[in-house]
Amino acid sequence: MSDTAGAPEYTRAERWSVLFSTVLGFLLDFYNILIVSFLLGAIQQSLNITQGQAGLVTSVTLFASLFGGIFFGWFGDRIGRKTSLLVTLGLFSVGAILSAFAWDYASLLVFRAIAGLGLGGEWGAGMVLFNEVWNRNRRGTGSAVIQSASLGGLILAVLVSIWALNTFSTEWGWRIALLTGGSPILLMVFVRFFMPESRLWSEYNTLRRTGRLPEEKAHETLSLIEMFRGAALRYTLLALLVTAGYMFAFYAMTTFMPSLMGELGATPGAIQAINILVAAVALPFFILVGYYSDLRGRKWATIVPALIGAVGYVAIYLTGQAEYPGAFWTWALFWWYMFWWIGQASACMFGPWFSELYPVELRASAVSTIYMIGRGVGTLAPPAVSAVAAGFGGNLFLGIMVGLVGSFTVLVASLMVPETAGRKFAVIESKRREAAHG
Numbered sequence: 359m360s361d362t363a364g365a366p367e368y369t370r371a372e373r374w375s376v377l378f379s380t381v382l383g384f385l386l387d388f389y390n391i392l393i394v395s396f397l398l399g400a401i402q403q404s405l406n407i408t409q410g411q412a413g414l415v416t417s418v419t420l421f422a423s424l425f426g427g428i429f430f431g432w433f434g435d436r437i438g439r440k441t442s443l444l445v446t447l448g449l450f451s452v453g454a455i456l457s458a459f460a461w462d463y464a465s466l467l468v469f470r471a472i473a474g475l476g477l478g479g480e481w482g483a484g485m486v487l488f489n490e491v492w493n494r495n496r497r498g499t500g501s502a503v504i505q506s507a508s509l510g511g512l513i514l515a516v517l518v519s520i521w522a523l524n525t526f527s528t529e530w531g532w533r534i535a536l537l538t539g540g541s542p543i544l545l546m547v548f549v550r551f552f553m554p555e556s557r558l559w560s561e562y563n564t565l566r567r568t569g570r571l572p573e574e575k576a577h578e579t580l581s582l583i584e585m586f587r588g589a590a591l592r593y594t595l596l597a598l599l600v601t602a603g604y605m606f607a608f609y610a611m612t613t614f615m616p617s618l619m620g621e622l623g624a625t626p627g628a629i630q631a632i633n634i635l636v637a638a639v640a641l642p643f644f645i646l647v648g649y650y651s652d653l654r655g656r657k658w659a660t661i662v663p664a665l666i667g668a669v670g671y672v673a674i675y676l677t678g679q680a681e682y683p684g685a686f687w688t689w690a691l692f693w694w695y696m697f698w699w700i701g702q703a704s705a706c707m708f709g710p711w712f713s714e715l716y717p718v719e720l721r722a723s724a725v726s727t728i729y730m731i732g733r734g735v736g737t738l739a740p741p742a743v744s745a746v747a748a749g750f751g752g753n754l755f756l757g758i759m760v761g762l763v764g765s766f767t768v769l770v771a772s773l774m775v776p777e778t779a780g781r782k783f784a785v786i787e788s789k790r791r792e793a794a795h796g
Contacts, residue, residue: 368491372554376491377500379553380484381507382545383447387480388511389518390454390473390539391419396519397532404529407463418467420737422474427730428582430479434722435581438563439487440555442722446483447542447549450476454539473539478733482726485709490556490718495652495780497713498659502648502706509637509644516630561785562718572786581723585716589788593715594724596775600660601732603767604704607667610739610761611674614754615695621754622691623682632686632695640699647703648710655779656711660772663703668765670698675755704768714778717787739764 394401394416402412426446434442453473460466485504492500522535565571578584585594619629651659678691686692708729716724739761747757 368554368557371552373491373493375548375552376488376554377503379443379545379549380488380504383443383480383484383542384504385507385511385514386539386542386545387450387477388508389514390450390477390511391416391423392512393515393519393535393539394419394470396515397523397535400523400528400532401466404532405460405463405466411463415466415470417737419470419474419477420733422471423478424730424734426475426478427482427726427733428478428723429475431482431723431726431730432580432582433479434483434486434726435559435719438555439483439490439559439722440549440553442479442483443487443553444546444549446476446479447546448476449473450480451540451542451546452476454536457539458533458537478730479726481729482722486713486722486725487553487556489710489713490558490721490783491554494782497710498648498651498656498707498779499645500648501709502645502651502703504709505648505706506641506644508705509641512637513634516634520630556718558718558783558785565785566719575719575786578719581720582727585720585724585727590716590720590724593775594728596771597712597715597724597728598731599771600768600775601708601728602735603764603771604664604702604708605732605736605764606739606742607671607761607764607768608702608705608739609736610743610758610764611671611698613740614743614758618754618758619682619691622680624686624689625682628682628686632692636692636696636699639696640702643700644703644706648706651707651710651779655777656707656714657772657775657777660704660707660711661769663701664765664768664772665701667698667701667704668762668769670694670701671759671762671765674698675759679755711775711778714781714783715776718783718785 398412398415401407401415402409426449430442430446433445450473453469453471453476456469457466457473460469485501488500488504489497518538519535522538523531525531526534566575569576584590616629616633619632620626624632647659647663673694674691678694680690683689709725712725712728713721742760743754743757745757746760747754750756
């Protein structure tokens with residue numbers, strides 16, 4: 359028997375096909391979001407739009423991802439995890455390809471919104487499927503490998519944008535770069551033929567279709583409503599606080615750090631190298647935190663990195679305002695920014711911890727919706743930073759410190775979420791999940 363009560367064992371090939379698909383899917387998800395940031399200058403020049411309009415391209419993508427996450431979370435609970443993953447991969451691939459052929463500003467916004475819908479649903483579909491298939495005692499490690507793919511997406515976005523903008527004209531460089539975002543179409547073929555559907559979901563769906571669910575389950579309404587009812591309400595609100603706090607702190611820092619480095623004298627080449635290096639260094643720490651969570655629990659694997667992130671915030675403010683010395687490895691800002699990035703490993707817990715809080719019929723809706731609402735809250739961080747900075751005479755370093763509110767929110771809320779590491783999944787489960795192994 360498998361780690362999931364009531365479901366037969368998966369083969370080794372099936373498990374690894376799920377891991378491969380979700381890692382690659384999330385890498386391309388993050389790549390699609392981030393690469394636009396490195397292309398905005400060329401897009402602005404090519405389409406003859408203002409800086410504010412160019413910035414709205416990313417905002418539209420993230421805003422659409424909120425609705426994509428909510429809808430495709432529900433879709434994954436009703437139609438299946440694998441089907442949801444296939445549709446979302448196809449949607450953001452098509453949106454990326456169409457974006458490369460945008461003829462004006464309005465068409466670019468529409469196409470990026472299409473991509474955003476798919477991007478919003480991909481993470482939840484893949485993460486829930488993975489956690490229902492993988493060994494319950496290694497969910498944290500595996501989920502951390504998936505989450506660390508975001509760092510691979512960052513590195514790839516930097517490298518591809520540099521290559522495209524330096525190889526092609528201003529008009530074609532950004533288009534070629536965006537066109538590469540359509541590559542998940544190839545991943546869809548692999549998912550369709552080699553990746554299994556969650557057997558937990560399949561068995562529950564069979565009971566639902568044949569009218570054999572227990573009375574409590576048969577009377578449940580829409581999963582998007584049920585996640586806010588009964589015992590699930592507490593978990594949902596706390597998980598939302600954890601995710602929203604994390605995203606707010608994350609975007610408060612990452613949105614402005616390249617500009618700050620430039621203002622302090624760092625060259626574009628140095629800023630690109632710093633981004634690549636901090637991501638490469640943080641990656642193994644992400645996986646280490648996942649491994650630690652399987653040994654010691656999700657709670658402390660979230661709290662410890664969040665503390666590191668908070669310390670990084672304060673250290674950047676206190677020591678990071680010195681001018682660029684000409685070599686980034688002698689620059690205090692570089693080292694504290696790397697330290698802060700290591701603290702972002704808290705995100706590795708969102709997949710396994712939230713998956714373990716909910717029964718199978720709510721799992722995709724809850725995990726996907728929580729993550730994407732959190733990402734939506736994160737988009738409020740840049741204007742908040744700008745407002746605080748303006749109130750203190752344009753001090754952007756002081757403005758960024760508003761992200762500490764998010765870090766402390768993660769710390770407090772995480773203490774109140776029940777521990778779930780090693781939770782056994784079953785086809786029929788209660789909403790109330792107070793202790794691990796219960």
